[in-house]
Amino acid sequence: MPSVSMHFTGIQSRLGFCDQGPMWYCVPKLFVINEQLSYDYYTMPLEEEVLLRSGRYDILVSSDYLDAPDIVSRPFLHEKKCLSVAASHPLAGETSISARDPRIKSILLFILNGTFDKKQMPFWDSVKEQTNITTTTDYFLFSQMIKDPKIITTTTELVKHYRNDGSDRVLIPLTDPNLTIDYHISYLKSEEQRLKEMILLLEHSAE
Numbered sequence: 706m707p708s709v710s711m712h713f714t715g716i717q718s719r720l721g722f723c724d725q726g727p728m729w730y731c732v733p734k735l736f737v738i739n740e741q742l743s744y745d746y747y748t749m750p751l752e753e754e755v756l757l758r759s760g761r762y763d764i765l766v767s768s769d770y771l772d773a774p775d776i777v778s779r780p781f782l783h784e785k786k787c788l789s790v791a792a793s794h795p796l797a798g799e800t801s802i803s804a805r806d807p808r809i810k811s812i813l814l815f816i817l818n819g820t821f822d823k824k825q826m827p828f829w830d831s832v833k834e835q836t837n838i839t840t841t842t843d844y845f846l847f848s849q850m851i852k853d854p855k856i857i858t859t860t861t862e863l864v865k866h867y868r869n870d871g872s873d874r875v876l877i878p879l880t881d882p883n884l885t886i887d888y889h890i891s892y893l894k895s896e897e898q899r900l901k902e903m904i905l906l907l908e909h910s911a912e
Contacts, residue, residue, distance in 0.1 A: 717741070717743070718743070718763040718764060718900055718903045719743045719744070719761070719762045719763050719764075720735075720742070720743065720744040720745075720762065720763070720764050720765075720766070720903075720907070721744070721745065721746075721747050721756055721761065721762035721764070721765045721766070722744065722745070722746045722747070722765075722766045723746075723747060723749055723753070723765065723766060723767055723768040723819075723820045723888070724746070724766070724768065724819040724820040724821050724886075724888070725746055725817050725819050726784060726819070726821060726861060726863045726864055727766050727781070727782055727784070727863060727888050727911075728744065728746055728766070729863075729864075729867055730782075730863040730864075730866060730867060730910075730911075731766070731907065731910040731911060732744060732910075733867075734909075734910040735906060735907070735910050738906055739906075746819075748818075748819075749768055749820045749823065753765055753767045753768070753769075753771055753891065754771055754773050754776060757771075757776060757891065757892065757893050758775070758893070763892060763893075763896060763900055763903075764890060764891070764892045764900060764903060764904065764907065765889075765890070765891045765892070766781060766782075766888050766889070766890060766891075766907075767888065767889045767890075767891040768820045768824075768886070768888065768889075769887075769889065770887075770889050771889065771891045775893060775894055775895070776891055776892070776893060776894065777891065777892055777893075777894050777897060778889045778890070778891040779889060779890055779891075780887060780889055781888045781889050781890045781907075781908070781911060782863065782887075782888040782911050783862075783885065783886075783887050783888075784821060784861055784862055784863055784885065784886045784887075784888065785861065785862055785878065785879065785884060785885040785886075786804075786825070786859050786860075786861055786879045786881075786884035786885070787859060787860050787861060787862065787865070787876040787877055787878050787879060788802055788804070788809075788812075788857060788858075788859055788876070788877040788878075788879055789851070789857070789858045789859060789860050789870055789874050789875070789876055789877075790857050790874065790875055790877065791854035791855075791856075791873055791874060791875070792873050792874065792875050793854055793873075794854065794855075794857070794875070795808070796808060796809070796857075796877065797875040797877075799877050800877070800878075801877060801878045801879070801880050802877050802878075802879060802880065803879065803880050803881055804828075804829075804832055804836075804859075804879050804881050804884065805832060805835070805836075805881070807835065809836055809857060810836060810837065811836060811837035811838075811839065811857060812832075812836060812837075812838055812839070812857050812858065812859065813839045813840075813841070813847070813850060813851070813856050813857065813858040814829065814838060814839065814840045814841070814858070814859060815840075815841055815842075815844065815847040815858065815859075816840050816841070816842055817842065818842070820886070821861075821886045824883075824886055825883060825884060827883070828881065828883035828884065848870075851870055851871065851874070852871070854873070858870070859879070860876060890904060890907060890908065892904065
């Protein structure tokens, strides 16, 4: 990042994030370079192509590949869920696991109703047939509940970098395909040259 920042000329651009996860992961790194960064989060479902063509945003971290002749859309971040258990839990020694594993009797989910959360909901609904699924949108309540070593919850590969669930917790990658999402950087082809520096910085923020 430092070697890139030395060449940043301050081109103004508006970033739109389809989800909180990549926004909270990338934006702090970008602010080190550009304190005047303009960004926000939009709620799906929306026609993301329209967000670019309307000029509302210059660059999107989109929820999918945008297949349009006037738009460049390329892979950015691969996100996936992890199970979070206390170090003393019987599952703590697993190197990977399915959320459908019969040993998992209950799961607490902290949800923000973002794009990734919505994508997962049909999966969690199907898991309810065998597992007690509890959800909360209250982070204070969630942070208190996971102090209980009996509580099983989830986090993600991105979230674990900025949300600390406690040093006594073990994170186990979940193998279920429904619990992944691929984010893309998307922008208008006509703006590629003007946005080149910002695109480069955004890509470096994913490292």
